[in-house]
Amino acid sequence: MKADKIREGIYWVGAIDWAVRNFHGYLTEKGTTYGAYLIVDEKVTLIDTVKASFEDEMFARISDIVSPEEIDIVISNHVEMDHSGGIPEVVKRCPKAVIYTCEPSGKKGLTAHYGDHNYQTVKSGDSISIGQRTLQFVSTPMLHWPDNMVTYCPEEKILFSNDAFGQHFASAERFDDELPLSDILYQAKSYYANIIMCFGKQVQGAYAQVKNLDIDMIAPAHGVVWRSHVKDILGAYAKWSENSPESGAVVVFDSMWHSTEKMAKAIAQGFHDAGYSVRIYDLKASHWSQIVPDILTSKYLAVGSPTLNNQMMPSVAAFLCYLKGLSPKNRQAFAFGSFGWGGQSVPYVEKELEQCGFTLCMEGIKVTYIPSEEKLAEIEACVRKLV
Numbered sequence: 001m002k003a004d005k006i007r008e009g010i011y012w013v014g015a016i017d018w019a020v021r022n023f024h025g026y027l028t029e030k031g032t033t034y035g036a037y038l039i040v041d042e043k044v045t046l047i048d049t050v051k052a053s054f055e056d057e058m059f060a061r062i063s064d065i066v067s068p069e070e071i072d073i074v075i076s077n078h079v080e081m082d083h084s085g086g087i088p089e090v091v092k093r094c095p096k097a098v099i100y101t102c103e104p105s106g107k108k109g110l111t112a113h114y115g116d117h118n119y120q121t122v123k124s125g126d127s128i129s130i131g132q133r134t135l136q137f138v139s140t141p142m143l144h145w146p147d148n149m150v151t152y153c154p155e156e157k158i159l160f161s162n163d164a165f166g167q168h169f170a171s172a173e174r175f176d177d178e179l180p181l182s183d184i185l186y187q188a189k190s191y192y193a194n195i196i197m198c199f200g201k202q203v204q205g206a207y208a209q210v211k212n213l214d215i216d217m218i219a220p221a222h223g224v225v226w227r228s229h230v231k232d233i234l235g236a237y238a239k240w241s242e243n244s245p246e247s248g249a250v251v252v253f254d255s256m257w258h259s260t261e262k263m264a265k266a267i268a269q270g271f272h273d274a275g276y277s278v279r280i281y282d283l284k285a286s287h288w289s290q291i292v293p294d295i296l297t298s299k300y301l302a303v304g305s306p307t308l309n310n311q312m313m314p315s316v317a318a319f320l321c322y323l324k325g326l327s328p329k330n331r332q333a334f335a336f337g338s339f340g341w342g343g344q345s346v347p348y349v350e351k352e353l354e355q356c357g358f359t360l361c362m363e364g365i366k367v368t369y370i371p372s373e374e375k376l377a378e379i380e381a382c383v384r385k386l387v
């Protein structure tokens with residue numbers, strides 16, 4: 001395993017997790033990387049580590065450049081174990097390393113995970129000199145844990161951003177201009193939607209701090225390094241964090257005997273006729289984490305479930321539970337579904353949509369047993385009128 005040079009004296013020494021497919025309920029279809037960065041200066045510095053069980057890969061890459069014993073400083077931008085899991089091995093293999101973390105949450109979190117290793121704390125605005133270079137710290141609390149911070153090197157104009165601007169994307173390539181931009185931006189969008197969407201206000205606060213930095217490279221802890229498309233990813237975060245999409249519609253459903261499915265297709269036709277970009281997701285075929293990227297950039301969401309044993313379908317309940325945690329705001333929604341005799345699913349879905357933060361824009365659409373052609377035409381017209 002070799003280090004990848006990203007600048008003179010600065011190396012990516014992380015690990016590639018080609019096989020991970022589920023990150024806390026988020027399907028990571030392309031795997032991921034755990035980005036760690038080595039800066040060889042008067043003080044040899046390691047920024048972040050890797051997930052436990054990937055330490056040997058990280059140390060092999062470090063050893064390609066320096067002996068791990070030479071590391072003087074370790075910066076822990078984030079306590080979550082995909083980035084701090086290597087700290088116990090760092091303590092063993094880098095005897096003189098001093099570990100810096102954000103105060104007070106970083107120290108508290110690292111101590112709870114790994115015991116007390118005399119962590120040094122920094123706060124927003126602090127900086128340390130490592131020789132020819134300086135490292136400045138910017139606290140970004142709740143992006144997405146209380147301890148998050150980013151590290152900026154003004155001499156190199158590099159932002160070591162940890163989770164922010166990351167993508168769950170395993171690749172041997174290290175840079176944003178070595179892979180199709182649309183693939184990288186999609187993975188960045190999926191990452192934002194599945195992990196960061198609920199922290200839009202915090203993103204805007206952090207953005208206000210970093211936008212004044214002179215950045216020509218962003219080195220995140222997941223995915224590729226941004227060097228040719230820095231403006232694209234900064235602009236995308238600014239837009240996504242506004243949480244106010246102006247167009248687009250998503251129709252999500254499960255169905256037992258295709259009646260709710262027919263309604264879903266009529267609703268989608270209504271959106272399409274009105275000039276909206278629309279996506280349909282059948283929960284039997286799509287995982288909830290594959291759906292939320294489109295919800296991030298859509299104004300409308302329609303959720304359909306037939307009534308099953310006086311409830312909504314469990315697949316729909318699980319989708320709405322996941323969505324509630326992501327707390328989408330400033331979007332409109334409505335429910336629909338077929339039923340035989342009870343009809344409880346639609347009001348249950350509506351209640352969940354409201355708790356997710358949606359505004360109900362239309363009365364829920366219910367159909368007994370099978371929708372007629374006339375009823376489907378009525379549904380299409382109803383959606384056209386809505387938008």
Ligand code: FEO
Binds near residue numbers: 078163222
């Ligand atoms: Fe990639 Fe919050 O850890």
